[in-house]
Each structure stands twice: as structure tokens, then as C-alpha cells.
Amino acid sequence: MINFIKKIRRIDIIAIFVVLVISIILLRSFNLQYTEYDRYSGFKERIEIKHYPIKTSRGSIVDRNNNVLAESIQMNSLIISDTSSFLKDNDAIEKVKKLCVILDMNFKVLLRKLKNRNYTQYTKLKKGRYLSSETREKILALGIDGIYFEKEFQRYYPEGEVTASLIGMTKEGLEKIEKNGVIHSKSIIFGQMGLEKSFDEILKEEDGEKIVMIDKDRKIVNQLRMLTIPKEGKKLTLTIDKRLQYVAYRELKKQAIKVNAKSGSVVILDTTNGDILAVANYPSYNPNNRRTYTPEGERNRAIIDSLEPASTIKPFLLAAALHSKKVKLKYKYDTEPGRRKIDGKEYADTKNNGILTAQGVVVKSSNIGSIMMLEKFDNKIYYDLLEYVGIGEIIGINFPSEAEGRLDHYTDWKKLGQNSHAIGYAFKTSPLQLAKAYSVIANEGFVINPRIEKDKITYKNAQPKYKNSFSKVKNIVLQKVIEDGTGKKAKIDGYTVGGKTGTGRLHIKKEGYDSKNHISLFAGIVPLSLPKLVIVVVIDQPQTKTHGGSDIAAPVFNKIATDSLRILNVSPDNISDYQKNVLNNIENKNNYTLKTLEVPYVL
Amino acid sequence: MSNFKIYIIGLLIIGNLALSLGIVWVEHLNRAQYRKLQEFSNQKYELRNDWKKVRIEEGIYASHSRIENKAQNLLNMSLPKERKLITLND
Numbered sequence A: 001m002i003n004f005i006k007k008i009r010r011i012d013i014i015a016i017f018v019v020l021v022i023s024i025i026l027l028r029s030f031n032l033q034y035t036e037y038d039r040y041s042g043f044k045e046r047i048e049i050k051h052y053p054i055k056t057s058r059g060s061i062v063d064r065n066n067n068v069l070a071e072s073i074q075m076n077s078l079i080i081s082d083t084s085s086f087l088k089d090n091d092a093i094e095k096v097k098k099l100c101v102i103l104d105m106n107f108k109v110l111l112r113k114l115k116n117r118n119y120t121q122y123t124k125l126k127k128g129r130y131l132s133s134e135t136r137e138k139i140l141a142l143g144i145d146g147i148y149f150e151k152e153f154q155r156y157y158p159e160g161e162v163t164a165s166l167i168g169m170t171k172e173g174l175e176k177i178e179k180n181g182v183i184h185s186k187s188i189i190f191g192q193m194g195l196e197k198s199f200d201e202i203l204k205e206e207d208g209e210k211i212v213m214i215d216k217d218r219k220i221v222n223q224l225r226m227l228t229i230p231k232e233g234k235k236l237t238l239t240i241d242k243r244l245q246y247v248a249y250r251e252l253k254k255q256a257i258k259v260n261a262k263s264g265s266v267v268i269l270d271t272t273n274g275d276i277l278a279v280a281n282y283p284s285y286n287p288n289n290r291r292t293y294t295p296e297g298e299r300n301r302a303i304i305d306s307l308e309p310a311s312t313i314k315p316f317l318l319a320a321a322l323h324s325k326k327v328k329l330k331y332k333y334d335t336e337p338g339r340r341k342i343d344g345k346e347y348a349d350t351k352n353n354g355i356l357t358a359q360g361v362v363v364k365s366s367n368i369g370s371i372m373m374l375e376k377f378d379n380k381i382y383y384d385l386l387e388y389v390g391i392g393e394i395i396g397i398n399f400p401s402e403a404e405g406r407l408d409h410y411t412d413w414k415k416l417g418q419n420s421h422a423i424g425y426a427f428k429t430s431p432l433q434l435a436k437a438y439s440v441i442a443n444e445g446f447v448i449n450p451r452i453e454k455d456k457i458t459y460k461n462a463q464p465k466y467k468n469s470f471s472k473v474k475n476i477v478l479q480k481v482i483e484d485g486t487g488k489k490a491k492i493d494g495y496t497v498g499g500k501t502g503t504g505r506l507h508i509k510k511e512g513y514d515s516k517n518h519i520s521l522f523a524g525i526v527p528l529s530l531p532k533l534v535i536v537v538v539i540d541q542p543q544t545k546t547h548g549g550s551d552i553a554a555p556v557f558n559k560i561a562t563d564s565l566r567i568l569n570v571s572p573d574n575i576s577d578y579q580k581n582v583l584n585n586i587e588n589k590n591n592y593t594l595k596t597l598e599v600p601y602v603l
Numbered sequence B: 001m002s003n004f005k006i007y008i009i010g011l012l013i014i015g016n017l018a019l020s021l022g023i024v025w026v027e028h029l030n031r032a033q034y035r036k037l038q039e040f041s042n043q044k045y046e047l048r049n050d051w052k053k054v055r056i057e058e059g060i061y062a063s064h065s066r067i068e069n070k071a072q073n074l075l076n077m078s079l080p081k082e083r084k085l086i087t088l089n090d
Helices: A002-007 A010-035 A043-048 A090-103 A107-116 A133-142 A194-198 A242-258 A310-323 A358-363 A367-376 A379-388 A410-416 A418-422 A431-442 A467-483 A554-567 A577-596 B003-061 B064-073
Strands: A049-054 A068-080 A123-126 A147-156 A170-179 A182-191 A208-214 A220-228 A263-270 A276-282 A332-334 A339-342 A345-348 A355-357 A498-508 A512-526 A533-540
Touching: A043 A049, A049 A220, A068 B003, A090 A107, A090 A133, A107 A123, A182 A194, A220 B003, A242 A263, A242 A276, A242 A533, A242 A554, A242 B064, A263 A431, A263 A554, A310 A358, A310 A367, A310 A379, A310 A431, A310 A467, A310 A498, A310 A512, A332 A358, A332 A367, A339 A367, A345 A367, A355 A358, A358 A367, A358 A467, A367 A418, A379 A410, A379 A418, A410 A418, A431 A467, A431 A512, A431 A533, A467 A498, A467 A512, A498 A554, A512 A554, A533 A554
Parallel strands: none
Antiparallel strands: A049 A208, A068 A123, A068 A147, A170 A182, A208 A220, A263 A276, A263 A533, A332 A355, A339 A345, A498 A512, A512 A533
């Protein structure tokens, strides 16, 4: 035995050792490759390679001066991910109680909330918009198990109720997508109402996804493949001027509350390019706080509601009459005694105006005079003119449920009541359409289609129609309405103003016209010498003794126009004598000082 | 086997080892750089978010209603009447 051991050389020992090691390695390789293949295949991929979502934000909405009207901001919402560890023992419960103090929540309410949701794994405890970074730090310092902060986008509307009915709101929802034959549901944000809805395709974002490699700290170290390229929502620039929008809303709200009106709307249109500068509606709601939402507040009456324009249509009747060449401004109409039965129906003026000229019919807003005027010429001419200015035709500014209005063919007028057409009834228009129609008067026959998107090219016709008629109506008649007629309260110091009041009776379906409830209107152009703005004011059902457009709507126009002209730096075109005197004095003084002033020569 | 061949093989083995180590080194550098890039892009994202917040804040502070309120209540300012205005032509 000893001899045998002595015979073994050192090299043999090494050889045996090497063979043993190789056998072990081969055995282990066999083990890994065949016996434990299922366990280890894709092991690296599972721990190192991950699908990583790339979140993007919805496009912002800005006004014409690049002021934010809607913006998505990433916030950290507080999420309870694991209820069992969240309330596992007394120590944890104590921490949660402290958390409730920080969040200003009742502990019992929180427990009830969790119970109502059946202690599901995912509960949003607090939205990111209500958590400041300091609060977040405090919560993190508590070291509570089972909660985390989730990044998510939230939409802000800095202008709140001022732009609410125009901009609208977004809503969180689920979108079902099919991937490899399996239907997944994905959380998305989409426009629910207003421009957020109609421009959803532009504003909408698309989240991306990539395959990445992560290291032991779970940090991304390499991007292996881009599965979906993220697309950020595009910016939407509106023609709205935030300052004018505020002024319009402020004055509308003030008046609506004062006269206890049911609702109201204001449209401000730039006559030079068709830009909609403001669309304000009352009542409204705060889109940043969903609890204030009401369907009434959501309604953008200026764009989606149709109403009978009443007396505000009379300037168009006069323009058509002048165009027919059968009526002249000085033609006289006997409206005595201010109340008359025509075709079996009784029509009345607000007072007995006696004998009026054609111009006077519009200035004093005589219903009897208007009916007599329409009898003098062909209905077709009036119909063509109304159609030309866009009554009863959808504008197409891309707003959900935009009103089309209504204008029946003139051959049907006899049946529907020709006289009603003369005084602005039996056809319908939205306040925005009315503003467009008045911009045609302001531009003396040029039609410029209103637009809400700043980059959109708008339609303008090359040759104006009815130029002479509109020119006369604008420069002579509408100004007279403000100076001597029903629109005295719309007069603005320093500027020439043209406009027309209107008072319509509320039409209730099946019941007919309500003699108690009225709609007060005013449509005006300012400054008249070089038109810049058309402003339409509608106040629905004021609960006051006087309900006429001259008392209710015209003062609102006055205030909005005064502020708007100042904001837009429009030069006054109607400087009073007093001002001229002051100016002359200053000029004389300057001349005097300039002549006598001796400048010493200084080395 | 001549000495020359032995040298060549030795050189190749060393070169091979160096190259392998080089690949590992470059891969490490690449990962470190990508990690940094990721940090910067996150930072960029955060900054953009902050910028959005600041823009909204600016909108709130510069809002017409706030300025008007401050001017009227704090500074006792009011709009002058027309007869007090002097208009200078361009």
C-alpha cells in the first residue's frame, strides 16, 4: 500500500484534481442547461430588462398674447398601494393619524373611504394639486408603509370661471387598446366639453413606451428599443384676448346680478380680421373645482344658443330697403297712434312716434314703421341680404354643438308671418352670428368669417355687396340711434359709436310668446369712423321693471367698450370741444416757450 | 514550434484579453453616460414642469382682476373721466 502511494507522482494528483474540477463544471453546466432550464431561462431579462412608459403632457391653450388659459402640470398624488401594511399595527395606525392631521382629514372618514372601496390595493388619497412640496416632505418624513407618490398630469385653468364656458374641461377615462390579441385598458385624459373637446385631436398627447436595461439601483442604464414614440400634445393659440375676456365677463356678471337675470352672454369681435376677442357667458363655474360645475354654467350661450334678434335686425331691413331703391332715408311713415292691427295681429311701438322717416323707424325702433317698410319692397331682397350676412348659416369655428340659427326661404314667409320677419322674429341667430352680421355693416359689405384659432386663415370675400346701403346705415343711421334714439346709454366719451338696441319676448315651446319675460339685446360698432370692434350683449330675462335693451344691455356695452378700447390702445375719434380747447392751450403755451426760450451756449 | 509563432500566439492572447477588458470598460462608460443622460433628461423635465407652474403663477399675479383690485383698493386709483383726459395725436 505504501509502495502504491509512493508510486503516485505529483503530476497524477494534479491530473485527477483537474479532471474532478472539469467534471464538476460539466455537471453544473448540464444541470443549468437541462435540469433547471426553465428556472434560469430569461432570468437576466426578467431582472434587468423592463418596459418603461414615457409620459407626455396634453397641449396647452393660450390666448393671442401667449397667456396661459389651460395647462397640464405634473403633480404627485398620494396613493395608498397596500392597505394591509398601511394599517398593520398600532404603531402604523398612529402614523396614519398623524398623516390625517397633515392632510386635514378625519381619520374615521379615511377608514370609511377605504372600507367603501373594499380595501382595494389602489386608492387615491389626495390629488397632487392639493399637495404642496412641504406637505410632501412632511408625509415622507413619517415613513408610512404602503403609500407612495404617483406622478400624474393635472389640468389647470388660471382664468377660472372667466373662460370656463369657452375652454371647457377634460376628463379622465379608460381607453381600451388591443395588444397581441389581449385587450388592455389604459387611463387617458380627453376633452369633455368646450374647446377642450372640439380641439381634442390637436391637444391630445400620446404616451410612449421603451424597453430599457436597469442596474442594481433600478436606474436606467441603456435603452434597448423604442416601442412607441411619445407625442406631446400641440399648443392651441386662440384669438381670445384674456384682458377683454375678463372685462366682458366682469361687466356681464355685474349687470346680470344687478337685474337678477337668468343668464347672459357677450361677444367681442375684431371687425378687421374676424378674430373673436372675447366670448363671455353667465352663469359660469370654476373648472379648477368640479364641485362648482352646473350644466347651466357649462352652456356657452353666445355660440350654441339661438334667439330671435328682435329690433337688432332693423338696420338690415333698412339696408335691404335702401338696396331695393324703393325706399329712401327721408321717406315718411305714419306710425300713429303707435298701435295697429295688421293682418289680424296687433303690433305696437313702445310709444306713439307719430310720423317717422325711414331713418327714424330704425332710430326710434318702430315696429309698425318696419312692417310698413317691408311691404314696400320684395321679400327676396331682404332674404338675400340676411343670408349674405350669415343669418341661419353655421359659422364653423369648431365648437361643440355650434348653433346654426334659422332662416326660412322667403317663399314661406307669407305662411310664417312676413310681418314677424320685419321686426326680427320668426328667424333665429346666435349672438356670435349677430356679431358677424354687424361686422358686415362695419366693413361696409365685406364678409369676414369669425375665427377662434389664431393661425386659421379666415374667409373674406373679394368684392363687397350692398356697399352703399351698408355705408348709409352705418354712418348715418346707427350713429343716430346712439345720439337721439334708443341707444343713448351706449354712448362713449371720446369715440363715435353706432349700434342698435333690441328687446325680444321670450318664446316658450308650445306656449308661444311670454309677455312677462324678455331678452334684452344690444349690438354695437366702435369706433364708427374706423371700425375696430363689434360687441353684442344679450341679457336673458331681467327681473326689473324696465327690460328694454336700451336700459339693460346698452350700459353693459358702454362699460365693456370703454375698457376694451383703452386696453387695445384705440385712438379716440370724437374728441370733445373741451378737450380741443385744452389741446389748443397746450400748443399755444409750447409755442410761446419755444420762441422765447434762449439756450445758453455752453462750452 | 518556432519562437516566433509562440510570441504571436502570446501576443494574440494578451490582445484578446485587453480587447475583452476594453469592451467591458467601454460598456461600463456607456452605461454611466446613459445614466447621466437619463438624470439630465429628468431634470429637464422637472424644470419644464416648474416653468409651466411659474407661467401659471405669473398669469395669476398679472391677472386683470388682481391688478384692478390692488389699484383701486390699495392705491386708491381710478379711471379719469373723459374731461380730464388729454389726447395727443400721433
